[in-house]
Amino acid sequence: MDFLWNKTCKKVIEMQEFFEHVKKGLSKSPKKIASRYFYDAKGDALFQQIMQLEEYYLPRCEMQIIENKSEQIGQDISAVHSNLQVVELGAGDGTKTKHLIKQFEPHFDSLEYVAMDISDNALSINKKEISSEAEQVKYIGVAGNYFDTYKSLPSTSDGRLVLFLGANIGNYPTPDAIGFFRFIQSKLKEEDYFLVAFDLVKHPRKILAAYDDSQGITKQFNLNLLERMNRELGANFNIHQFDHFPFYDPLTGIASSQIVSLKKQTVEFSDGFSVCFDLFEAVHTEVSKKFFWSDIEEIANKSKMDIAQTYYNANKGYTFVLFRPQG
Template identity: 45%
Template sequence: MIELYKSKIEKDINEAEILINTFRDDVEKGLDKIEKTLPSKYFYNKKGDALFVEIMNLPEYYLTRSEFDIFKNKTEQLIEAFNIDSNSYFELIELGAGDGLKTKELLKTLDSKNYKFNYFPIDISLNALSLLEKDLNNDMPNVSVKTQQGDYFEVLNSLKQSKKPKVVLFLGSNIGNMTDEQASSFISKLGNNLQKGDKLLLGVDLIKPEAIVLPAYNDSKGVTASFNLNLLDRMNNELGANFNLNYFKHHPEYNEKTGVAKSFIKSTINQTVEIKAIGKSYSFAKDEKIHTEISRKYNDTLINQIILNANFVINNKIMDSKAYFADYILTRY
């Protein structure tokens, strides 16, 4: 028993070291660029997770509420757009399920109408999947939940073997955190794991005026600023950096014409920062920006462009009551 416990501790330490080393390497790669970058995935540690939950409840942050509006009030339209027979079995697969807040609305209706399906939530977080499974077992005991931890495409490839009809959910405008080239590649790779006739629900934020979009990334309480700057705090704690957060600020930008929102961390003075884990110092000029995140907004033209070579066709587009957000229903051909 002692040896097993010791082995587990060693395994946890090794995994933690791998994560820190990957973090270090990604930071070095980004800060060595002429136009400095930091990967947005490192926003999410314990503090970052809590800040993002707070962001989702802010009055300025319309994205979560908008898609929830669709799932809450237009559930019948979504199900109709899936074009599935209530008497035939299908697989409902969600990429990055998280807490399943929106999907629960869909599951309730499918359950009440006696659709025959298994729900496969995929997420990298085992904790999130465990909590989701527990919630669903309590609230909807008739729904068959088969949690899948791991990489989207590895799980999809394993599920592909079943040959059963599939409906894949990719919500929250997560596709918007990719460049257009990355999004096209992602959709193509996703399609390669599906069969003819399978459906993809792609949730995207729509192009809107700056007056609506920019406050979602620059709220009046400064929570988004804290979320962005938490990246520097994490580097201080985990990589031995000496960023002084008083000399950096959150800086969001949005271009209405292109529909691209970007988040930056801007240096407010000329300064040099040491990162011990990398063994380097980095100079930042006054007003120099570190790019941390992209949040692409879409319209029909852009969606058609990213699915151009992926063998998908748009069947339906369902919007929230304010037409801020859209869930596109695509069919694999």
């Protein structure tokens, strides 16, 4: 009974936070809603479809590195640490990480895996995936926003490796990425590591296609944000009166997603809040930066981290970078 009560209270609080964010974001000029609100149950399912699309190259690039370089990454870290705690931020379902952990396991006397994710459902799958490949690894699942849970991560006498995969660092503009690196460093000792996946700049058309697929799944994924507001916040968005518009700027390496109103209209919410849209007014929803090597060096220098090693996929369009705090 207490579990159900706590789960209900958590859901109510999350709904209130969502509503407050929406009100604030849609009252701005330009309008903006954070990409983390894409991920309700329907959004999760659509994103899994996106991950399988031919145009969405990122998961395949990442798996190339995990399959071909995990052994080397484990060896490089085990040269410094015989016991290791691996902390993954935004761990997801673990279907990729399990391969990395499996190849790490022979190189350490003991290995602990701490999975941090906002989704309880993702963590339950994650535990099964990791345990199926690495039975001897100590598993800890931590539900919640990792900006909160990472702060409370207790110290350890083992070495620590923080993982931030999926090219999720691209969701942060460079100044925010620097701040994020400093935040991560707050829980690292001088000999600890931070492994980050970066999607590197490449032909602009290839990048744009990744966010504007021919089947329209990415469009559905973006417009589901409006459907979610209808379902959960009592809004009356007419989905057919909005469109998804992706954009990529090869000068900055920034890919972005917008939802565009196709007419002048007013949308109302259940509590009386309303928002007016001009014809072709856009709501910004996501940034996915692609990195020049100079961007990575800037982040490292300004956050006082050293680049210890880099691991590339086959065409060198995607990389894992291993960082260490500067002494």
